[in-house]
Amino acid sequence: MINFTVGPVQSSDAVRAIGAEQVPYFRTAEFSDVMLENECLMKKFSHATEDSRVVFLTCSGSGGMETAIMNTLTKADKALVINGGSFGERFVELLTLHEIPYDEIKLEHGKALKPEHLAPYEGKGYTAFLLQKHETSTGVHYDINLVSDFCKRNGCFLIVDTISTFLCDPFDMAELNAGVMITGSQKALACPPGIAVMVLAPSALKRIENTKCCCQYFDLRLALKNQERGQTPWTPAVGVLRQINVRLKEIDAAGGAETEIGRTAKLAQYFRSQLVKYNLPFEIISESLSNAVTPLHPTTRSAYEIFLKIKDDYGMWICPNGGDMKDSVFRVGHIGNLTVADFDKLIEAFVDMQTKRFI
């Protein structure tokens, strides 16, 4: 199977080799060194300030999103949230559950964020801003500079879900003055799922210190205290953390985050150019694309039927959408250990489906 989903994605041979090893005992200096190196490289690749901190939680990216809210926001906040797809909707659900006062900026699926969307909220006393830098469900890459500028003008604490855009599109945490960034092990980190990574700026650390988290497992004060010595309060997904270590060092050796972003951008551009070249019956539904994924609306067949066909008859996974986009949208990811040759095979499959009048 070739995997073109947006996670879990294909891992490198070095990452898979770690997966084959016995998982070592972890309350040791050796494992602490791995964790501290992971922290250091995550700060480097996210361009965090030196006094930022990193924690690794054993959970999904959604667990990281909820952890951010539970540990840095309170009922005294007034939050603004972008809701342009399933993950924006999840932030809204979480703010509701945790009783954080908020307003949401609803964007139509596929639409970019523009200055006029933010204008009505200027100078209205908002204290926090939450968004997906890349709304994975619709493949819309929001203009983070627009949001960062708004936050700087309005004194908002900025929580950025970078789950599917980290290492795919440029991100400079310090320059953006973001408080929290969240990513997951199974996106461009290209490791098995199981770990959410959070980079926390000093502004976040201060909020965490003054917030009582309602869930012990996700209490960032405990996570931060333990990570001081490269440990975690609870048994973590040790295997995945070791794989993250190998992967971060791989990226570092290859030239760092910018090189990896460039590599992904080239794959995305190549795939998109082939779509045009072969005149495939798919429309790109996003006004503002990330390098991570191409969201497509097939005009001649149900998106979900195409997903099933390509899985069962061609041995490839593309990424289906859920909910009301199930039949209208599928996505093709450009993250993980993929090459131009893989995309050639995918295009070939689409062309074959077209020849056979399936699409």
Next chain:
Amino acid sequence: MINFTVGPVQSSDAVRAIGAEQVPYFRTAEFSDVMLENECLMKKFSHATEDSRVVFLTCSGSGGMETAIMNTLTKADKALVINGGSFGERFVELLTLHEIPYDEIKLEHGKALKPEHLAPYEGKGYTAFLLQKHETSTGVHYDINLVSDFCKRNGCFLIVDTISTFLCDPFDMAELNAGVMITGSQKALACPPGIAVMVLAPSALKRIENTKCCCQYFDLRLALKNQERGQTPWTPAVGVLRQINVRLKEIDAAGGAETEIGRTAKLAQYFRSQLVKYNLPFEIISESLSNAVTPLHPTTRSAYEIFLKIKDDYGMWICPNGGDMKDSVFRVGHIGNLTVADFDKLIEAFVDMQTKRFI
């Protein structure tokens, strides 16, 4: 390295082979089949009733403990909890955090639970009972029949942490009338850490239905709804879940839970007999042993120094204790892919340390 800790433990070759594979995309019928088979085998091995359910959470066993409390207990409960070590203490912390009224039965480290400990609480209106069937930190295997009988007489909902005893010591969920049992992927399931497994009896399902969970990520209503079709609400540790599948089938093929318990019991007995045979300077600190682990107090040297020595000079991990037991107790686990020959090597190392007057 040979790993004699209580988790992560050594995996079989078949489990490690899965670790080397690419992680597949999981919103598919194929992965649903794996999850439904996992549910079926977990019910079989825990001797749960047919109408029980199983959920797989991407977190540690401690996450499972907190999930049980958040989803089945409320402020209207009156809980009784056994606190005889670090994990009993964790239950106490969690009950405090979640504002569940409780009383704790404090037991001295290493001491067994006896009828006189429960007697004062008879007929006092307790609605829930929480305990570690095996308090991993001190290696005390509590008399679960005593607790089950108390719960039956007093109408208590029973939450059992079986994290380190599942597949090591007999457990019959239906006969005990337990509401919840919790285990983790990295104990006798002998897979990498990352997954907590919860078996939920109908009594638990009813409580879950009527309890508002304060954390979306751990909301068992969402987990149960998704598991109906073999899925999870959030991206799970797909790789570990596939490894659990291989492992459960391995156990099934070898004769089921009872065979695995027998195998572990033999290793424990063998190790303990060798301790006596070689007259090693270690005292067993538990009045009531599990087959999972032997907790030892070394009489001639700091337990932590022995842990370091055996790691660095002999290439083996034994399990250190934390907190105030750091220097006085270490543990030797009998779970995971270990053989008599492995224990011979450990005994040999201890004898060598004795010859060299390190212990």
